[in-house]
Amino acid sequence: MTKLPVKTLPSGDNGRLLVRLNHKYREIVPRYGFAQLTNAKNANAVNVLLLGHDDDTAIFMPYDIRNALGVSKGGELKFTVKKVGATSKVLWLLRSPDPAVHMPALLAAASVLLGILSVLIALLG
Structure with missing residues (x-):
């Protein structure tokens, strides 16, 4: 210590x-x-x-x-x-009170989720 x-x-x-x-x-x-x-x-x-x-x-x-x-x-x-680890990094980015940090992180997370959703729709359709 x-x-x-x-x-x-x-x-x-x-x-x-x-x-x-x-x-x-x-x-x-x-x-x-x-x-x-x-x-x-x-x-x-x-x-x-x-x-x-x-x-x-x-x-x-x-x-x-x-x-x-x-x-x-x-x-x-x-x-x-x-x-x-990586999970803690992502959570830090998403939970940050600084809008200059958490807004881009939220947009990136939403983009990833929409990308996954679009692949699932394409595979099931």
Whole structure:
């Protein structure tokens, strides 16, 4: 388990639901990878999009993720990082509160379902 102070995201990342964490703490999760971030103190867990950061002395996250993990800005977070599978990635995309993320995901899911439906109709017809 790793313990780092929690800081806010850099100004260029405002409004984005992601966590910036130095590569040495991300284990096998690549840049732009999805992972489950778990607070060891209260067992709160959240699936997040991980990006890197040059600063290896802190973890950077927005208010919504801090709130879900039960940690405050400036506090310390003892955490674990676990890579998640494809199903968790799709669910994260569909459940994201950010319309710039969930609307394209919903349209893509609807397109796949309509494609499957059209193939079934063609096979049965």
